[in-house]
Amino acid sequence: EIVLTQSPVSLSLSPGERATLSCRASQFISTYLAWYQQKPGQPPRLLIYDAANRATGIPARFSGSGSGTDFILTISSLEPEDSAVYYCQHRTNWPPSYTFGQGTKLEIK
Amino acid sequence: EVQPVESGGVLVQPGGSLRLSCGASGFTFSSYEMNWVRQAPGKGLEWVSYISISGSTIYYADSVKGRFTISRDNAKNSLSLQMNSLRAEDTGLYYCARVDYSGMKFWGQGTLVTVSS
Numbered sequence: 513e514i515v516l517t518q519s520p521v522s523l524s525l526s527p528g529e530r531a532t533l534s535c536r537a538s539q540f541i542s543t544y545l546a547w548y549q550q551k552p553g554q555p556p557r558l559l560i561y562d563a564a565n566r567a568t569g570i571p572a573r574f575s576g577s578g579s580g581t582d583f584i585l586t587i588s589s590l591e592p593e594d595s596a597v598y599y600c601q602h603r604t605n606w607p608p609s610y611t612f613g614q615g616t617k618l619e620i621k
Numbered sequence: 622e623v624q625p626v627e628s629g630g631v632l633v634q635p636g637g638s639l640r641l642s643c644g645a646s647g648f649t650f651s652s653y654e655m656n657w658v659r660q661a662p663g664k665g666l667e668w669v670s671y672i673s674i675s676g677s678t679i680y681y682a683d684s685v686k687g688r689f690t691i692s693r694d695n696a697k698n699s700l701s702l703q704m705n706s707l708r709a710e711d712t713g714l715y716y717c718a719r720v721d722y723s724g725m726k727f728w729g730q731g732t733l734v735t736v737s738s
Binding site: 543544545546548550555556557558560561562563565567568597599601602603607608609610611612613614615 | 654656658665666667668671673678680682716718721722723724725726728729730731
C-alpha cells in the first residue's frame with residue numbers, strides 16, 4: 513500500500529510570498545499524482561493532475577512538479593483566498609484505488 | 622454546469638444500513654468513472670470506492686470492503702452506495718466525484734452520514 517506524506521503539516525505566510533508544499537510517496541508512482549485545495553465548508557477543488565498539469569480554470573500561480581516519489585505544489589505569489597488545506601492524491605491503475613495525503617494547512621497572515 | 626448531487630445521508634444507529642445516491646447533471650455520466658470519497662468531521666479525505674464506466678470494475682477501501690456496495694445506472698445518470706453494518710467510524714461527509722485523469726475534477730457538496738446511538 514502506498515502512503516503519501518505531506519509536509520509541512522501547516523505553514524503561515526504573507527500575501528505575495530511563495531509557498532512550497534511537499535508530498536512524498538512511499539513507493540515509485542511515476543507522475544500519477546493530483547493536488548487539491550479545500551476551504552472550510554466546501555468540497556475539494558482539483559488544482560493539478562498528473563503531477564504537473566493545471567486543471568481547467570486554475571490560476572497560473574499554482575504549479576506542480578515532481579515524479580517518482582517526490583512532488584511539489586508551488587503557489588508563486590500568495591493571495592488571501594489561498595488560505596486552505598491542500599491535499600495530494602495518488603491513483604493506482606490496478607487495482608483502481610486512491611490514496612490521499614494527510615493535508616497541509618496554509619494560512620495567509 | 623457539471624454538478625454531482627448527493628443525497629440520502631441521515632442519522633443511523635450502529636449496525637444499521639443506509640443507501641446514498643448521487644445524481645449527475647451537466648455531463649455525459651455514462652462516459653466517466655466515478656468515486657465515493659468521505660471526510661470525517663475535522664479530518665482529511667478518505668477514498669471509499671471506485672466504479673468503472675460500465676460498472677464491471679469495482680473496488681473498495683479495506684475499511685469498507687464487505688460492508689459497502691457501489692453501483693451505477695447509466696440510463697438514469699445515477700450512482701449509489703449501499704452501506705451496511707454501519708459503525709461510528711463511518712460518520713462523515715460523503716462525496717461523489719467524477720474521475721478525470723489521475724484526479725477528480727467535479728465533486729458534489731456531500732451528504733452527511735452520522736452513525737450514533
